Amino acid sequence: MKVDFWGQEFEVNMWVGCIGGFFISIISSMFGFGGGPFMVPLMTVALRLPMYIVVGSSLLAIFFSTAMGSIRHMQFGNFDLVLFLVMFPAAIIGGYIGPQIAKKVSPTMVKRIACAGLILLGLNLLGVY
Secondary structure, eight states: OEEEETTEEEEOOHHHHHHHHHHHHHHHHHHTSOSHHHHHHIIIIISOOOHHHHHHHHHHHHHHHHHHHHHHHHHTTOOOHHHHHHHHHHHHHHHHHHHHHHHHSOHHHHHHHHHHHHHHHHHHHTTOO
């Protein structure tokens, strides 16, 4: 499928995107984290999209998965209202400031920062630190 974004055309394999998004949604809702750490590499590596498209698109894609996972976890009683009330405003503010910073930084630097964050996340999940 060809995607036109502000005058630039990109060719995307929709089967890879749909199947990858499906499995990422299952994994992220099972383990309770947003799908961004997996959706961004899927879109940049497998779908070969530039970072400025991937950031907004992955946020929209994981919004629905995260919303459904959150609703289901609330139904199962896995919900802390105080933690939510603390994190929600911070997430809104970070979501507003982040794109402004990314707009002023080169795409290569954004990828490097994302890679460093993923490595730190992976090390933390493995219990290294």
